[in-house]
Amino acid sequence: MTEVPGVDPLITETADRLFSQICDHESIQNAEATGEASEIWNAFAETGFPWISVSEEFGGSGGALLDALEVLRLVGYHAAPIPAAETGVLGGWLLANSGQQLPEGIVTVLPSGSEDLLVARTGDRLTVSGRGLRIPWARIAQVIVVPVELDNQTFVASVDPNDCKITPMTNMAGEPRDTVDFNEAEAVAAPAAPDLNLEAFRFRGALSRAALMAGAIEKMSQLTVSYTNDRVQFGRPVAKFQAVQQHLVWGAQDAALARMAAESAGREANRGPASFEIASAKLIANQAAARATKACHQAHGAMGMTQEYPLHHLSRRLWSWRKEYGGDSEWSAWLGRIATSQGADGLYPLITGGSSALN
């Protein structure tokens, strides 16, 4: 019997306990108002969790990608308002894979890479100009990492946020997604490892969001089951009504589907090429988020539309994350090219074999 290799149960337990203790409704609400959650971040950083899967050689915590993704799943589950993905699985990964040391604090990443920027090279230094959009928590980051394609080569550049003009912006959940004006900002840069390019970074970003989304959908589904079992109308819990049961079942299915997809993609990425699984997992998470938010909100009635009830911490994140690192059409188009190029006889082997069925 084959099980997922090694999600360390201690990681699940510790991260879940940590967030249960410090990441409550009030602190999430507060983070939205102020743009940061230093208490939550400090407690999280204390454990070394942000840097799991980044080699110790470069200042990370070591360990497997699968464990890092499990932490992200729990970040999503608890709607923790912190740049967990950016610091480790994305930014830390970029830095370590270009032989650079990680700073001690928060790292963030320009999601689109250098596509819209002007990058000039003088010796081993780069200067970055232009406007970078939707950079998570740039306002409190120690370093902004920018993956750069230059002369057919990929570099990982890091810029000091103090050298940039930062305009605070948010996503629909009130998480910082800042606009950053780089004005000939000096960057430390190093060539990336051979298999790291902007496309690989895109997939990595999608994988991080799939893990976060799987956690958020699961929590949303559980909240909905418990709310509808507590809420009494017509003399009985509303969960007893068939029309409501439909929403509960649909929410639970999408939670199971998104988690299965994210974990399967994580397992594949943990050991090698996983482009098919990651693309599928992000598309599944996007669509599951759309369906599940609808079902869970409907089952909650008016209560789910209030700020005092926590459903919106999850649903607003899901609506935002759905569009980050690839929306529905980007991934279905990518998968469509892969699927049709297999031809009719190769279609089912692709479904069963995934990336290993691709050359």
Add this chain to the structure above:
Amino acid sequence: MRFTPTELTQNELALQQEVRDFLHEELPPGSHDPCLGMAARKDKDFSLKMADRGWVGMALPKEWGGSDRTAVDRFIVVEEMLRWGAPVGHHWVADRQTGNVILKFGTQEQRERFLPAICRGELGFSIGMSEPDSGSDLASVSTKAEATTGGWIINGTKIWTSGAHENDWFVCLLRTSPMEDGNKHAGLSQFLIDLKSPGLEISPIPFLDGSHHFNEVTFNEVFVPETNVVGDLGMGWHQNTTEMAYERGGPDRWLSPFSTVEQLLREARGTQLEITTADLFGELTARWWGIRNLSLSVARLIDTGEAPSVESSLVKEMGTRFEQEVVEKLVHLIDLEYSPDSESLFERLLAQCVVTFPGNTIRGGTIEILRSVASKGLKGLPA
């Protein structure tokens, strides 16, 4: 509720390859019109060939003619057969559920009599649950079995009985003692009934497209010997519920339109249609990959000795709705006036999907009933 990711071992992958080779040999692509899922043609010769390979009743013990294989092994064989559109109709019910029921609840004599024959692919079974006045409220069945010397006398009517006109045996849920107040699940028992029994009358109920699957089966003083009671008297409801767990959540609940989609890709090659539908292929491939992983994890759970009834209900509810969604997306995207008589196999298959797939969310328990089963199991999960 927890779906744990799993993957196929080397031995399981070898079985998958063996099944694919078998299908290439027996039903080369282009040589047959694919069947749409479990409502497949009955082809006894094909069933016998599968049985030769040990793929019918394969999870049953060797001592009864089975192969002692796992639920995952059976999943692999079923999955490949269905995605190929193979004619698995003859042995379908026996392989999926009746063999299990007889193994679990049957007498030694019943096991000897039925299991080896099931594993040889010889016997076809029908399922006798619904009645004219008992559908989703199955516990209200009223077809009666009354004790007589050496056996039972049966009177009443079963309905929607697939394949009764072609099969050999009928597993029926019957009332053996009157309904009690407050416990409608008591007093039901399961029987094995020879479909050729005197007094048993089979009348066709034509399917909406004119084809013959459904029947009404009327019992008029039908004698059934004592030795054909399955399990304990009065335990029929429990046995029946166990049986349902075997029939839910497998590949038959999400693969039915696959041959249609595959055929579209074959016919659209190099045409404008391929461009129009490319994104849809991407989306469907991802969805199938995700649902398959859930369904496979249920099979793996069964192999650890669990009865994952909530998980399998969730997968069946989702899978059958997905089957309909696939068809709707094809219809939406493709501007063709597809016809059941078209020269194009894709068009014929699509027409068949459109007409017959409304039944997918009804057969074996409507999705409304499944939601009720599943939602009870969702309560009280750890946050």
